Amino acid sequence: MSFFKRRLPLLIVLFTGIVMMISYYVPHKPFSQFWDGANKWYMLIAGFTMVLGVVSLVRNHYRKIRQGKQGFGYSIVMFIAMIVTAVFGVIPHSESSPIWGNRSGSVFMWIFDYINTAAAGTVYSLLAFYIASAAYRAFRVRTLDATIMLITALIVMIGRVPYGEMFSDFLTNSIGKGLVFLRLDNLTSFFLNYPVVATRRAITLGLGLATISTSLRVILGIEKTYMGGD
Amino acid sequence: MIKFSDRLLKIDRRIIYSLLAIAIIIPIFFPLNLPVKITDEVRGVYNEIDNLPPGSKVLVVYDYEPASRPEVDPMALAVMRHCVRKDLKVVGISYLELGRGNGENIFNMIQSEFEEKGKHLVYGEDLAYMGFKPGRSAMILNLGKDFKGTCVTDYRGNDAYSMPILEDIEGLGDFEYLVCLHDDSSVSIWILYGFEIVGIKIGACCTAVMAPGIYANLDAGQLTGIVGGLKGGSEYEKLLNYRGMATSGMDSQTVIHILIVIFILIGNFSYLAKEHYLKKEQMR
Amino acid sequence: MKQWKFLSLALFISMFVMIYPGIGAQTPVELKIPTGLEVIDTPSDSGESLLLKWPKMENESIQWSYVIYRSSSPDGEFKEVEKIESSKEYGSDNPQWFGFDKENANFHVYKVSPVWEMRDLVLRSWGGKEQTTQERVEPLKTYYKIGVTDGEQTLIGKEVVSGIPKENWYRRDRFNGNIILIILFAIVITFILHAQRNPNLFLRKIPGIDAVDEAVGRATEMGKPILYSTGYYDISELSTICSVNILAHVAKKVAQYDSRLIVPCKYPVAMTVCQEVVREAYINAGRPDAFNASDIFFIAGEQFSYTIGVDSIMVREKPAANFFLGTFAAEALILAETGATTGAIQIAGTDSNYQIPFFIVACDYCLISEELYAASAYLARNPQLIGSLKGQDAGKMLLFFALIVGTLMVTIGVFFPDAEIFNIIKQFFTVR
Structure with a gap:
């Protein structure tokens, strides 16, 4: 059992990891075929795993309905939505029956446009409200670092909207050309082009190294917690 | 005074939400018509498309989920209108499962819009939408080698080999330009397998939150330009001389930015006032 | 003599007249067929x-x-x-x-x-509709x-x-990347071997990971569950694998403290792996009976359906601790802010640059980028894993050095455009 549960999966990881690494540098058969084949296999397996998801979803919601848990009505809505969307999306489109399939004018596209897009857009728009309340709570002049961050955030927020440009025009045209360095749009571009790029690059480089090191740990079987081991 | 500052600091978040909702809705009904200034980042995408000779082929990638449609659709429409006005041939594709419908909608809108204006666009000759193709980075890598073989069919089920628009297209490199409409980090994969391996020029049109992250790519010459968020969209619309959804959305965005700045300032004044009075009390 | 002077002047004028139309205008270049293909x-x-x-x-x-x-x-x-x-x-x-x-x-x-030599490919759609397309076989002369x-x-x-x-046997254009990769691998392996001999290597503190015990303890005291999200990506992404590694440690603590762990998943494969990992953790903690597979479930593959699903769990169940570890996109702040309103202690960690600021603002602890990858080694205290982290740091020093040298070389190279050495160095750091 230990061989099938631990050693065999680790051997598969080791073999696949090494061969995929070699395939990146060797474009010749059989490595090129292995590279293409592995990608196709992954796509196929990923498609079939959706069955696992559907089983889990059905089981969970069925239990809620059977036990009459609070909010079980939503589980019924989930079942109806899942079945209707799947049926209308899977049956192919034809000129005689345009309501099927995923072309424009089909029921599937109607669901996509007027239910999925609207619902997802609503959840996404919550972000604006959360950003406002998070900014209100978090941006405080507690320390020097926080103050620098606050000032930068204010400049970028104003500099990215037309009022920022209008204010900058007022500064340079009415008060003096010497204040051009204070133009909020220029300062915003400066922040986005230099400090932001520099920090992101530093984080990305660190992340790249961490990826190499973690991949090596996984390929060599040093890191096997994700297989349920210690 | 301390009590007042404390109340301001612990303001109910629902009050903030309500003020924000009002700030979003009012400019929709009463537009502010604020001026739009064109930035170099947006001009980088516009100029690249504008300088292409008629008949050139552009690949437009729809890598955004339906939730991002209010932000990305105006850019998608602007880019498509620009391409059609310049008589370029446009091929669309999506790398996200949920991005497939966005492309279909935009293509239909553009086709009917130009039909009304008297310009007949033939599907399969002037424009074509390949739909969602699975495989992410593997898919892009394969598109670089064999575009038609990777797509096999378009979104409507037509054979890719029989479409006149794809006749001269063998790999990704045969397109003159690639516009990536995205709301996640997919542009970095198009850069890696498109720009670095095949050498295709790329312009990014993305949500505002993604834009700061790709300035490093712009700086490194991997992107010709960035159209970021409603701001970028409104600039592109101005370049094309029309007021679209991005320009009207910018009014709301401007008011929100100002409102958030006011919130932050109120929060900080209350904080400083409270600290000041607490110190005074301690001194006593 | 006068005649000669006159003749020379006439010759000069006539030549000038002949040449004049060409002055200032480019001589048209004759189009020629290119040869030597x-x-x-x-x-x-x-x-x-x-x-x-x-x-x-x-x-x-x-x-x-x-x-x-x-x-x-x-x-x-x-x-x-x-x-x-x-x-x-x-x-x-x-x-x-x-x-x-x-x-x-x-x-x-x-x-x-x-x-290319092509062959026909017949596609059959549901309903028996057939369509013929083509497929590449091999390149022809x-x-x-x-x-x-x-x-x-x-x-x-x-x-x-x-x-x-x-077909070629080696990607010569990727030689530079290959060399850098081998060097980095060698460094990491050397440090792993070194750590096996000297297991007491210093590791700086990661406050977010130190807070795991506190969070689980608090949840137990309050009699409330713990929520754990592995993020936006499937198990094929390294960030999700790292998150699952941390989940194993969290699950072990939860099993020991006899608390409840809820893991809503965005991908079915990630869900199956999470179920296995948590089950093993409960077995290792000696409490296999306490494991409940239905607490680890699939919500939806779509971003915001998943987000609202997790949000509603937070609002209904009011977990005492929320863990958001993995790659996150726009849902990061929506999840973290909803969690904050329920008063939960929140530990987040992500490798996605864009979302780090949101997590820092809305969560109690945040693992920044590579800390997420290091967390598993930090928790396990396994010398081999810690050695690999040390190797990573050494690699960082190497990159730091390469950055300084590269910047200097490229800057100096501007003044010597013909110098080959600067071009070679620039090309060495160009990825293909």
Whole structure:
């Protein structure tokens, strides 16, 4: 059992990891075929795993309905939505029956446009409200670092909207050309082009190294917690 | 005074939400018509498309989920209108499962819009939408080698080999330009397998939150330009001389930015006032 | 004598009159057929392309474009496949194939596709509808010609060259990346071996991970569950694997404290792996009976459906601790802010640059980028894992050094554009 549960999966990881690494540098058969084949296999397996998801979803919601848990009505809505969307999306489109399939004018596209897009857009728009309340709570002049961050955030927020440009025009045209360095749009571009790029690059480089090191740990079987081991 | 500052600091978040909702809705009904200034980042995408000779082929990638449609659709429409006005041939594709419908909608809108204006666009000759193709980075890598073989069919089920628009297209490199409409980090994969391996020029049109992250790519010459968020969209619309959804959305965005700045300032004044009075009390 | 003077003046004037129209105007360059076309196999590829090479023509005008024609037989119809501006595509633009020789600026090179042997592919859709398409089998011997055009007139060369692409055994253009990878691997392995001999290596504190015990303890005291999200991506992403590693440690603590762990998943495979990992953790903690597989479930593959699903769990169940570890996109702040309103202690960690600020603002602890990858080693205190982290730090020093040297070299290189060494260094750090 230990061989099938631990050693065999680790051997598969080791073999696949090494061969995929070699395939990146060797474009010749059989490595090129292995590279293409592995990608196709992954796509196929990923498609079939959706069955696992559907089983889990059905089981969970069925239990809620059977036990009459609070909010079980939503589980019924989930079942109806899942079945209707799947049926209308899977049956192919034809000129005689345009309501099927995923072309424009089909029921599937109607669901996509007027239910999925609207619902997802609503959840996404919550972000604006959360950003406002998070900014209100978090941006405080507690320390020097926080103050620098606050000032930068204010400049970028104003500099990215037309009022920022209008204010900058007022500064340079009415008060003096010497204040051009204070133009909020220029300062915003400066922040986005230099400090932001520099920090992101530093984080990305660190992340790249961490990826190499973690991949090596996984390929060599040093890191096997994700297989349920210690 | 301390009590007042404390109340301001612990303001109910629902009050903030309500003020924000009002700030979003009012400019929709009463537009502010604020001026739009064109930035170099947006001009980088516009100029690249504008300088292409008629008949050139552009690949437009729809890598955004339906939730991002209010932000990305105006850019998608602007880019498509620009391409059609310049008589370029446009091929669309999506790398996200949920991005497939966005492309279909935009293509239909553009086709009917130009039909009304008297310009007949033939599907399969002037424009074509390949739909969602699975495989992410593997898919892009394969598109670089064999575009038609990777797509096999378009979104409507037509054979890719029989479409006149794809006749001269063998790999990704045969397109003159690639516009990536995205709301996640997919542009970095198009850069890696498109720009670095095949050498295709790329312009990014993305949500505002993604834009700061790709300035490093712009700086490194991997992107010709960035159209970021409603701001970028409104600039592109101005370049094309029309007021679209991005320009009207910018009014709301401007008011929100100002409102958030006011919130932050109120929060900080209350904080400083409270600290000041607490110190005074301690001194006593 | 006077006559001679007069004659010379007349000659000078007549010559001036003859030459005058040419002054200030460019002499039109005569369009000539390009010669010397060669076809070579593209080095370092998987046998899918060829390189066409031809010398730069004398008096090559920037108004000209070269036109490439292709055919599957020498006598067949040659079709135009590409038009290339004469000022572009020089050998010197491709040092990965031709090196840094100055002569490379004297010839053009262009990568072309061959003609492929195709076979029919029949696609059957549900309902029995059949459709025929094509599929590539292998590249055929392909024939090429070259022409030149000035926009009005096009001259096509008579030379016909042919070739078949071949697979190569090594990506020479990726040699630099290979060397860097080997060096980094060697460093990491050396440190792993070193750590096995000296297990007491110093590791700086990661407050977010130290807070795991506190969070689980608090949840137990309050009698409330713990929520754990592995993020936006499937198990194929390294960030999710790292998150699952941390989940194993959290699950073990939860099992020991007899609390409840809820893991809503966005992908079915990630869900199955999470179930296995948590089950093992409960078994290792000696409490297999307490494991409840239905607490680890799939919500939806769509971003915001998943987000609202997790949000509603937070609002209904009011977990005492929320863990958001993995890659997150726009949902990061929506999740973290909802969690904050329920008063939960929140530990987040992500490798996605864009979302780090949101997590820092809305959560109690945040693992920044590579800390997420290091967390598992930090928790396990396994010498081999800690050694790999040390190797990572050494790699960082190497990169730091390379950055300084590279920046200096590129800066100095601006003043010496012809110096080969600067070009070699620049190319060494160009990824392909």
